[in-house]
Amino acid sequence: MAAQIAPILDDLEQASALEHLQTVIERLRDSFAVDHLVYHWVNSSGEQYGCGTYDPVWVQRYIDQGYLRIDPVISGCFQRFHPVDWKRLDWSSKAARAFLQDALGHGVGNQGFSIPIRGPNGQFALFTVNHSCDDATWEAFTERHRKDLILVAHYFNQKALEFEPGRTPEPAQALSPRELEAMTLLAVGYNRAQAAQSLDISEHTLRVYIESARFKLGALNTTHAVARALSRGIIVV
């Protein structure tokens, strides 16, 4: 089980098309000798892209049922930085347990280990290794391959970002410092009058920034603009 991932990573780095990723992930699964390996990109618009070894029926069902919104792996990893064992997530809600049952019924193993990965503009992805075994075996596995998995996740996301079309046209429209300040103040609950006072400018000037930011962000209204700024990671609350 001494997975030799270095050559696979090198191959991954050479990959020139999206389809190659599927091949690579299958080789990695064999190398790690686990049931499933999945790379799952959660687009900030709710779209999803992924490749992995789950049953396609399950993947489709996951999408159709909107499991993205209730999957504890997603919500749990989204608030964490470190890789997380599925056992440590919150499965207490009824919806979560039903989801888990459904997953197990579609060939998903009982053990999981997911690594959250983040890229520019609020990109968020998961690299998950999944298996069926007892807790002790699983802990030994994750402990042993933790570093390798982090690296694999990193390399995988790097490739996925390269292949993603329509990346880096948007961020060209960076917000100006004042616009960022305006967005930030709105995001923490200030209304226009308060934000203007806080920046020591007239309310009208503030409005100019907001409108400008709205335009640059392609937003339909202020709330939308703040939401986009947040999910692209250009402001933080």
Place this chain on the structure above:
Amino acid sequence: MAAQIAPILDDLEQASALEHLQTVIERLRDSFAVDHLVYHWVNSSGEQYGCGTYDPVWVQRYIDQGYLRIDPVISGCFQRFHPVDWKRLDWSSKAARAFLQDALGHGVGNQGFSIPIRGPNGQFALFTVNHSCDDATWEAFTERHRKDLILVAHYFNQKALEFEPGRTPEPAQALSPRELEAMTLLAVGYNRAQAAQSLDISEHTLRVYIESARFKLGALNTTHAVARALSRGIIVV
């Protein structure tokens, strides 16, 4: 130069106080045999925290001069996912070249390699290795230690996040499904009328959800509520 970083990483994982990070980073620098190693957390509100081996005079100057805003390493890495060699950044602006001259004059080496790292809530940090040598030597070094550096950056950020005060204290009262839907629709730019139509309910009902969500999230207004929902990761846009 065969850096044995594994034991240092293990030590890092055991670190129980912020001060330990400074010790660890110095050991890592010696292990890699480079001039400088820096971990630099960049809060978008302008605050900074970091530890590393740069001359404290330079660190203070960096902050005082507001170099954060013009440093090509920051702006360049912020839009990238993969580690980046300083030579590949855009140094064309006058301000950037002046900054570089100032840096070199304060003991910063001519070669640099920075790894962007991102955490939850838009957290952004840099792990940088810096040295003085010729291009060929540097390329060989980065090529050789790329994987190790990625891992070190990852572990370092993990620790920094653990020590960061005010992380994950939120009890996070859960929103009801309808409230989540309402927040999500608002976050993608719908106004109340559109969102209500989209959910096939009256606008008044929608308002009840929004108000309820606002209350649960402790938000001052709708924009604030959406911002909180986003940054807590309970909705995804």
Place this chain on the structure above:
DNA sequence: TTTCAACTCCCCCGATCCGGTGAGGGGTGC
């Protein structure tokens, strides 16, 4: 030098949102 982006200020008015107060039915849990 000229252009251009960022920053600052002003008025008006219709559209939209907020806050308060109200009511009723359905489900879950003690």
Place this chain on the structure above:
DNA sequence: GCACCCCTCACCGGATCGGGGGAGTTGAAA
């Protein structure tokens, strides 16, 4: 049985936002 929460619907007045004008300075890039 009785809370308690979730879902649904309604009216109104005042606050806020959004879009439409126009105008001046500064500083950096081309």
